[in-house]
Amino acid sequence: MKPSTRVPVISSPVSFSIFQKSLNEAGRIHSPVWRLSLPSDRQPLARLSYREGDVFINRLVNLKTGQRLPEPETLGASGFLYPFHYSLHIRFMNIGIWCVGLAAMSMLVLCVSGVVIHRKIFSDFFTFRPGKNARRLLLDLHNLSGVLGLPFHIIFAFTGLVIFGSVYFPSGAKSVYPTLQAYFDDMSGSSFFLKPKKYDVPAVLLEIMAIQARAILGEPLGIVVVFNPGSDVARVRFIGSESHSVSGSNNTLTFDGVTGVLIGQPLELKPVMHVQRFLSGLHLIRFHHWGLRWLYFLLGLSSCLMIVSGFLFWLAARRKTQGGTFGFRIVEGLTIGCVSGIILATLAFFIANRLLPAGIICFGQPRAALEVWAFYLVWFVASLHGWFCPQRGWACQMIIIAVGAFTAVLLNWVTTGDHLLYSLMHRWLWPVAAMDMVLLASGTVALWMSLRLSVGAGERIVGSSVEQSL
Amino acid sequence: MILAVLFYTGLVGVLYGAFALLALTQFQHRRATGGRTLLSRRVVYIRSVATLLLVLALFLAIMHDGSGFGALLWITLASGTACMVALRIAWHPGLLIPLTRIMEWRFGLTGAWLRCL
Numbered sequence: 001m002k003p004s005t006r007v008p009v010i011s012s013p014v015s016f017s018i019f020q021k022s023l024n025e026a027g028r029i030h031s032p033v034w035r036l037s038l039p040s041d042r043q044p045l046a047r048l049s050y051r052e053g054d055v056f057i058n059r060l061v062n063l064k065t066g067q068r069l070p071e072p073e074t075l076g077a078s079g080f081l082y083p084f085h086y087s088l089h090i091r092f093m094n095i096g097i098w099c100v101g102l103a104a105m106s107m108l109v110l111c112v113s114g115v116v117i118h119r120k121i122f123s124d125f126f127t128f129r130p131g132k133n134a135r136r137l138l139l140d141l142h143n144l145s146g147v148l149g150l151p152f153h154i155i156f157a158f159t160g161l162v163i164f165g166s167v168y169f170p171s172g173a174k175s176v177y178p179t180l181q182a183y184f185d186d187m188s189g190s191s192f193f194l195k196p197k198k199y200d201v202p203a204v205l206l207e208i209m210a211i212q213a214r215a216i217l218g219e220p221l222g223i224v225v226v227f228n229p230g231s232d233v234a235r236v237r238f239i240g241s242e243s244h245s246v247s248g249s250n251n252t253l254t255f256d257g258v259t260g261v262l263i264g265q266p267l268e269l270k271p272v273m274h275v276q277r278f279l280s281g282l283h284l285i286r287f288h289h290w291g292l293r294w295l296y297f298l299l300g301l302s303s304c305l306m307i308v309s310g311f312l313f314w315l316a317a318r319r320k321t322q323g324g325t326f327g328f329r330i331v332e333g334l335t336i337g338c339v340s341g342i343i344l345a346t347l348a349f350f351i352a353n354r355l356l357p358a359g360i361i362c363f364g365q366p367r368a369a370l371e372v373w374a375f376y377l378v379w380f381v382a383s384l385h386g387w388f389c390p391q392r393g394w395a396c397q398m399i400i401i402a403v404g405a406f407t408a409v410l411l412n413w414v415t416t417g418d419h420l421l422y423s424l425m426h427r428w429l430w431p432v433a434a435m436d437m438v439l440l441a442s443g444t445v446a447l448w449m450s451l452r453l454s455v456g457a458g459e460r461i462v463g464s465s466v467e468q469s470l
Numbered sequence: 471m472i473l474a475v476l477f478y479t480g481l482v483g484v485l486y487g488a489f490a491l492l493a494l495t496q497f498q499h500r501r502a503t504g505g506r507t508l509l510s511r512r513v514v515y516i517r518s519v520a521t522l523l524l525v526l527a528l529f530l531a532i533m534h535d536g537s538g539f540g541a542l543l544w545i546t547l548a549s550g551t552a553c554m555v556a557l558r559i560a561w562h563p564g565l566l567i568p569l570t571r572i573m574e575w576r577f578g579l580t581g582a583w584l585r586c587l
Binding site for chain 1: 489492493496498538543545546547550552553556559561
């Protein structure tokens with residue numbers, strides 16, 4: 001989504017001298033904090049961020065040239081889809097986070113209750129009967145994906161709740177700390193937001209402290225944070241790379257930014273904090289382990305399968321008796337909107353990213369916001385379509401998904417020149433190639449599904465056509 | 471890289487074998503592979519062997535990848551391989567017939583091991 005970030009990863013240690021100018025600038029404008037994320041296998045560029053007044057400046061830096069990349073004019077997946085999955089982008093009173101927490105808690109309850117009501121859990125452990133009737137097949141699929149992926153489903157729902165534990169269960173932290181901020185300060189070592197008395201104080205060069213930090217930590221650096229840059233109370237914190245363990249790095253060193261004296265050693269975490277870090281690490285997957293990341297992806301798909309087959313089974317079981325009721329129609333519409341609708345919305349987001357011209361402003365909305373609007377609009381329309389045309393909704397949306405997925409791959413090639421073969425031949429483009437291949441595979445499956453569903457398109461009931469095709 | 475791929479393939483093999491043994495101790499899956507009913511004593515024995523294989527896979531994963539990654543790898547691979555066994559029984563159970571036959575030999579898995587030697 002950000003073609004300018006497609007550059008090879010530099011394996012040699014980063015020279016901090018190229019960031020000194022930006023740090024000095026942050027000091028000049030009295031930014032309270034300056035942060036630098038160093039490149040990793042997932043992010044080949046360095047990311048600089050600091051605050052200028054109320055505006056948060058966020059820039060990518062090419063380490064080869066030392067140049068800041070132009071504003072990408074997109075939130076990209078990490079700026080939109082990633083926060084969407086835990087906050088729904090509803091920041092008011094953390095309502096989005098609470099909604100997602102409620103969903104995660106519901107999933108935990110459903111996982112446990114699903115096991116309890118599954119009377120023949122052991123005898124059906126490996127049971128999958130594709131030749132049986134449609135309802136039996138759906139139930140087998142639901143059981144298989146649910147039971148065999150159960151550890152994964154529970155781990156993900158639970159660790160998601162653990163990450164936002166201080167939001168959902170603030171009483172725990174408040175019973176020990178006077179404020180939540182004090183809890184966060186203790187969790188991260190200590191607070192360095194001291195009140196500066198003087199600015200424009202000469203500081204020790206980052207490079208000198210970085211050499212010392214590397215030598216002490218004995219591992220590559222991951223993040224550098226400078227509190228109150230350019231002031232008399234400047235503090236520089238170096239954090240080790242997070243990629244070598246599940247929990248992420250606990251190796252943190254803090255220097256006095258003015259004198260360059262080491263003032264903070266790696267934190268000694270309490271056992272409970274080790275557990276918290278491990279559980280968060282399980283969910284955040286910041287580690288470098290390609291095999292595990294692919295397994296996470298596949299098991300994530302099994303979670304989707306469990307949810308979809310559960311939806312379809314629910315509908316199939318009630319279609320004869322409650323098919324005409326308003327509640328049934330709502331669930332039916334929601335099912336199509338949540339299953340194929342959100343895939344369509346995501347594809348619309350990808351396609352808008354490639355089609356919208358740079359610098360476009362429409363109805364006062366910049367390019368990045370227009371991409372997000374494309375996502376929400378398509379999702380809304382797809383849900384409405386599913387609700388009003390349930391009998392043809394699945395087949396129709398599947399064919400659109402297929403077209404959308406192939407179009408996204410084609411647009412990537414046309415607008416960036418990185419076609420699949422080219423991406424496969426260059427190591428640093430493998431993530432692009434993987435994305436293209438997943439899109440092609442998804443498009444093919446959707447096309448196959450739409451063809452199978454079209455055979456039963458004359459059927460009044462969506463579920464029955466889905467079931468027949470299955 | 472090649473060694474890592476070989477190791478993970480081996481790990482998948484051990485887990486797959488363990489789950490295939492567990493699945494084939496159940497009557498409906500034995501029937502799908504044309505096997506006979508096993509004596510309950512033999513079922514216990516085969517399930518013990520499968521459990522040992524699962525423990526061995528966990529041990530190998532932890533030795534190779536460390537406790538954090540190893541345990542995570544084991545649990546995710548276990549889910550994946552169990553699913554593979556279920557799909558294999560559903561679509562091509564014939565491929566598990568040799569294992570079914572071995573489980574019926576007089577000395578069971580020990581006998582098979584001795585014959586290999």
